[in-house]
Amino acid sequence: MVMGCFKLRKREGSVHHRWIGPFSIIIIIRGEMIMLNTDKIYFYPYKIFEVERRKYLYTIYASGLFEIDNAVSKLLQLNGSTVESIKEALKIDLTEDKSIELLTDMENEKLLCRNEVSHDESQEIEKANFSALTLMLAQECNMRCSYCYGEGGEYNNKGIMTENVAFQAIDYLVKNSTDELLHIAFLGGEPLLNFPLLKKVVEYCKQISADTGKKFSYTITTNGTLITDNIEKYLTENKIVCQISLDGTKEKNDMNRFFRNKKGSYDVIVEKTKSMRHMNLVTARATVTPDNSDYKEIFNHLNELEFRAIPIAIAQNMVDDEQFDKILSEYINYIFYFEELILTKQYAKAKKMTDLVNALEKIEFGNVRNNGCGAGRTMFAVDIDGTLYPCHRFVGERKFALGNIWTGSDNSKFLKMINVRNRDKCSKCWAQNLCLGCCPHENYTNTNNINLASERSCRMAKTIYKKLISVYIKMSDEDKKMMWPED
Secondary structure (H helix, E strand, C coil), rough: CCCCCCCEECCCCCCCCCCCCCCEEEECCCCCCCCCCCEEEECEEEEEEEEECEEEECCCCCCCEECCCHHHHHHHHHCHHHHHHHHCCCCCCCCHHHHHHHHHHHHHCCCCCCCCCCCCCCCCCCCCCCCCCEEEEECCCEECCCCCCCCCCCCCEEECCHHHHCCCHHHHHHHHHCEEEEEEEEEEHHHHHHHHHHHHHHHHHHHHHHCCCCCCEEEEECCCHHHHHHHHHHHHCCEEEEEEECCHHHHHHHCCCEEECCCEEEHHHHHHCHHHHHHHEEEECCCCCCCEHHHHHHHHHHCCCCCCCEEEECCCCCCHHHHHHHHHHHHHHHHHHCHHHHHHCCCCHHHHHCHHHHHHHHHHCCCCCCCCCCCCCCCCECCCEEECCHHHHCCCHHHHHHCCCCCEEECHHHHHCCCCHHHHHCCCCCCHHHHCCCCCCHHHHHHHCCCCCCCCHHHHHHHHHHHHHHHHCCHHHHHHHHHHHCC
């Protein structure tokens, strides 16, 4: 290895993308940036990983992985030092010219700066350009799941959405978007309690498409218990992607997902979704609880049922600190299983682990972002009374309302609050561009502050990404091509 160098390779079409493997050394033209001996050097938050006796640097603003040598490792320990003292500390490893070249190279790649790293309140607030709308078709539900965060699906405002509200919400989306492709998500409660409105919405969007050239895609999240042959036919014919809530085996699912009479839902759901599962048309969303925390077991059971993708989330409102530690341990075992599938070339199965794939993509594609999701920025949710919220999780929390579909919205305050660059706690964390401060609503649930992640959320995010970065480093070029084919 060349001393004092870090390595990267850029994949065609991937801005800022960096990965380990065959490499080229970055060459910076001398004199592009001037380093003065009195300049103090500060490094942006980073993490060093050691895998198979080789060292790798992950850093936030470069948002990439770099293989480094001992000289760079030594340099990273000199945070806040002057250029003069750095040259002196590195003189055994590098000549004076090489030290300056290395520092210049690293500054160019946004690995270091000449001001102490802090949160940046000057970050420009992104303007809303909505491309996705969540319609709360029915704020009521035929089930009473133990972990429901929406007051039994009612969101403190029970009822069903009217045609007037739905159409006005769609008009608002079209008016406030420059995108050609728009997305409608049908949610509740249980959205199929208002299936007639769903059909009217789709037909209304078809009319808009004919008039404006805008195109629409659709998803629905449902408990699956109300699906009929006619509903299935309509969803299939109109290419409405369906996500079913199912928590694994019959025993585990029926502990928490039951009807008002406490009867479990597993048998009904499996029967109602049979043909859609066989046609690879439906996703399963599972919820982890203290009594159902074996991620691998959950995944394998739902995979056997032929669900096309299987996202898994924790019911945060049911988990205490001791139980959380157990769940985190199970999650790490799940990542080991994910790694095993990739390294043994079982790519199709690995790709069904939606949450892990999405997390790994943040490492693969390396885009620098300020916000973890599109809440209040590219997407919004509409209550049955027409109130606008950043996303469906906030529905009913009036203090987070952005406005309404008749008078408009103001997202600036919300986006400033959730901008990870504006958080003292996150500004110096190596994982900020991966977890992005965690889900704002989960933060609010756990700390009563959308801008402050709980200690256990931070610990979980860091633990998960440490392991996933190690997985990523071990992946071969073939593994990456199979996980992310270049179409």
